[in-house]
Amino acid sequence: CPIILVPPSSTKWSQVPSVLKCWFPPHAGAQYEYILVEKRGDKNNVGFIQLNRPKALNALCDGLMKEVGQALDAFEADADVGAVVITGSDRAFAAGADIKEMQNRTFQECYGGNFLAHWNRVSTVRKPVIAAVNGFAVSITSPAACAEKSDILKISFFFFFFFFTTQDIGLSFK
Numbered sequence: 001c002p003i004i005l006v007p008p009s010s011t012k013w014s015q016v017p018s019v020l021k022c023w024f025p026p027h028a029g030a031q032y033e034y035i036l037v038e039k040r041g042d043k044n045n046v047g048f049i050q051l052n053r054p055k056a057l058n059a060l061c062d063g064l065m066k067e068v069g070q071a072l073d074a075f076e077a078d079a080d081v082g083a084v085v086i087t088g089s090d091r092a093f094a095a096g097a098d099i100k101e102m103q104n105r106t107f108q109e110c111y112g113g114n115f116l117a118h119w120n121r122v123s124t125v126r127k128p129v130i131a132a133v134n135g136f137a138v139s140i141t142s143p144a145a146c147a148e149k150s151d152i153l154k155i156s157f158f159f160f161f162f163f164f165t166t167q168d169i170g171l172s173f174k
């Protein structure tokens with residue numbers, strides 16, 4: 001007879017032993033530490049992820065980004081879910097990367113270890129992902145990195161290049 005594993009409702013996802021994680025999807029009972037996850041809508045077909053580190057303005061620490069990836073994996077595999085909404089909480093959508101976590105890492109650790117690799121999961125989800133942005137939404141990127149993504153940005157970067165040699169800073173505040 002099949003064995004069904006049901007984690008206690010107080011269990012945090014990070015406390016679940018890795019070998020057991022494949023036996024029950026995260027949104028089936030185990031709680032996340034940094035995000036709230038549920039299915040919403042009349043037909044229960046909208047995957048809803050709320051970033052939930054309000055005291056740190058939802059700064060994107062490693063654990064939070066891993067959990068977002070796990071939740072996206074679960075919604076991607078769930079045939080009932082047609083689209084996913086990601087939103088923030090309180091005063092912020094997200095204050096960008098967790099700079100406290102980053103401050104002691106060397107360039108070699110970051111670049112060699114490809115430490116932001118798992119951040120890309122959100123861009124590879126095949127279902128529509130909608131960002132419901134509220135409050136602070138902070139990000140910094142370089143024109144060169146943007147230019148890799150689209151022809152329009154390549155042209156913009158061409159003009160940018162003559163005026164700026166330093167990084168471009170993009171900030172969006174409420």
Ligand SMILES: C[C@@H](CO)C(=O)SCCNC(=O)CCNC(=O)[C@H](O)C(C)(C)COP(=O)(O)OP(=O)(O)OC[C@H]1O[C@@H](n2cnc3c(N)ncnc32)[C@H](O)[C@@H]1OP(=O)(O)O
Nearest residue numbers: 055056057059095096097098099100101136138139140141
């Ligand atoms: C890697 C690339 C990818 O694009 C990046 O994401 S770089 C972007 C990194 N983000 C930042 O540099 C933003 C840093 N934060 C701020 O500039 C300010 O917090 C603010 C968003 C302008 C809001 O200012 P405000 O005065 O309203 O709030 P506090 O500064 O007092 O912040 C409250 C609380 O949150 C902590 N916190 C805020 N942002 C971050 C962060 N990015 N990483 C870690 N922690 C963050 C802040 O330290 C405060 O916590 P406390 O020290 O009181 O425990």
